[in-house]
Amino acid sequence: MNTTVALPVSLGVLAITMIAVLVRAYGPRHGLWLASLGSIPLREALSFDIVGTVSVYPTDFLYLILAVDLLYSRGYSEVWRNSTYLKLGLALILLSLPGFYTATKVFWGITSLYRDVLQLLVFFITFMLIRDASDARRALLALVIGLVPALVYGIFQSTLPFDAALPDWANRMIAYDADGRKNIRIFSTFDHPIRFSHYLSVSLAIALGLVPGSKHILKLALAAIACGIVYCNFQTFSIGGLLGMIAAIGTLAVLYRGGLALAAIPIALVLFLIVSPGALTTKAERVLTGKATTVAARVVTYQQAVSVLKDHPFLGLGWGGIRTGLEGEYRLTRASTVAFAAENYFLQYGIALGLPGIGIVVTIFVLFMKQIRRIPRNWPLFAITAAGITWYLQAQFFPSVSVTDSFLLWALLAVSERASRAETTVPEAADA
Numbered sequence: 001m002n003t004t005v006a007l008p009v010s011l012g013v014l015a016i017t018m019i020a021v022l023v024r025a026y027g028p029r030h031g032l033w034l035a036s037l038g039s040i041p042l043r044e045a046l047s048f049d050i051v052g053t054v055s056v057y058p059t060d061f062l063y064l065i066l067a068v069d070l071l072y073s074r075g076y077s078e079v080w081r082n083s084t085y086l087k088l089g090l091a092l093i094l095l096s097l098p099g100f101y102t103a104t105k106v107f108w109g110i111t112s113l114y115r116d117v118l119q120l121l122v123f124f125i126t127f128m129l130i131r132d133a134s135d136a137r138r139a140l141l142a143l144v145i146g147l148v149p150a151l152v153y154g155i156f157q158s159t160l161p162f163d164a165a166l167p168d169w170a171n172r173m174i175a176y177d178a179d180g181r182k183n184i185r186i187f188s189t190f191d192h193p194i195r196f197s198h199y200l201s202v203s204l205a206i207a208l209g210l211v212p213g214s215k216h217i218l219k220l221a222l223a224a225i226a227c228g229i230v231y232c233n234f235q236t237f238s239i240g241g242l243l244g245m246i247a248a249i250g251t252l253a254v255l256y257r258g259g260l261a262l263a264a265i266p267i268a269l270v271l272f273l274i275v276s277p278g279a280l281t282t283k284a285e286r287v288l289t290g291k292a293t294t295v296a297a298r299v300v301t302y303q304q305a306v307s308v309l310k311d312h313p314f315l316g317l318g319w320g321g322i323r324t325g326l327e328g329e330y331r332l333t334r335a336s337t338v339a340f341a342a343e344n345y346f347l348q349y350g351i352a353l354g355l356p357g358i359g360i361v362v363t364i365f366v367l368f369m370k371q372i373r374r375i376p377r378n379w380p381l382f383a384i385t386a387a388g389i390t391w392y393l394q395a396q397f398f399p400s401v402s403v404t405d406s407f408l409l410w411a412l413l414a415v416s417e418r419a420s421r422a423e424t425t426v427p428e429a430a431d432a
Contacts, residue, residue, distance in 0.1 A: 036059065041147050127417060161184075194398050199408060347399075
């Protein structure tokens, strides 16, 4: 059995085992919830195609089952009364509907709408099932520990030659070192190295942020996971990933407010320079000297996004019209390094949904920044804050609107909103 077949089979067995263990430990509802969070990094690798055209994602059924169960047993009045994010998420879905009228790639619009509905389900489930600080810690731990299989496969992938056989869901991308040698930009169980890098950076913030208050054995486990994250993020050869890791460590250093903690920033920078692979160092040097074409390419995508907003300020191009618009009327160059996207989270929502779309996602960001100031110290404040800031910072360098990016963000938003209301909300007993 080759690796492209063995991987999904192995991950499938692992996922089933994880669900069984968690259900036994925490009961059906909480066990499935933690399994759904832990399986986010495996979503793409566990998918399969029907007649070669439609992809099926088995892990998505966990969210649908949990959402139906919670709606039937508890309803939606609690989250509707207490969550601003839910209303903003529904507004994003409603804004997406007019775009179907002019969509040139209707299926792309449908998949984007499906993503927005699912991210809202992730938020709803997480919001409803978190009742205290322990629930919040378990949710964040699930996000980090669920990354372990991806880390193991990513480390293995980093040992492969650049022309090795890769899974069919992935994008093969190459990085060159100073001598012109080719290196695979690893993507592990994700479909793109940059998405893997983004998840890694945020998970690093969570792992290090959960160290305070953890038992000794868990501290060692989190430290080991953090080392694996740093190694794999280097092997994605992403400058955004490097900045994301520095943001995670820097944010935590500020939160710790100690001399040793503040020293972590220069220490981390020195260590990163020492252990980073040659291809990443070469890429960083080219970015700093202005020789890297990716910098100019991103500027072009920003210019294209501004042009779209000028012509379509209220509704944008719609999720099903972005590719056609950027391939045609709004294309400024035919350089292959220029993506058919905005290369920026906020601008991507702008070209899809216009200024109202930008307004909503910016409002969500501002609300998050306000909420973290109200989180009690007995909740995982450091992990929530560092993870959210890291997510948004790295999201400024690519269109972070994939399913994995969205699930991670909305899970964090649910934890932050629950935590910020902890002082005024009376905890209820969690169901098994």
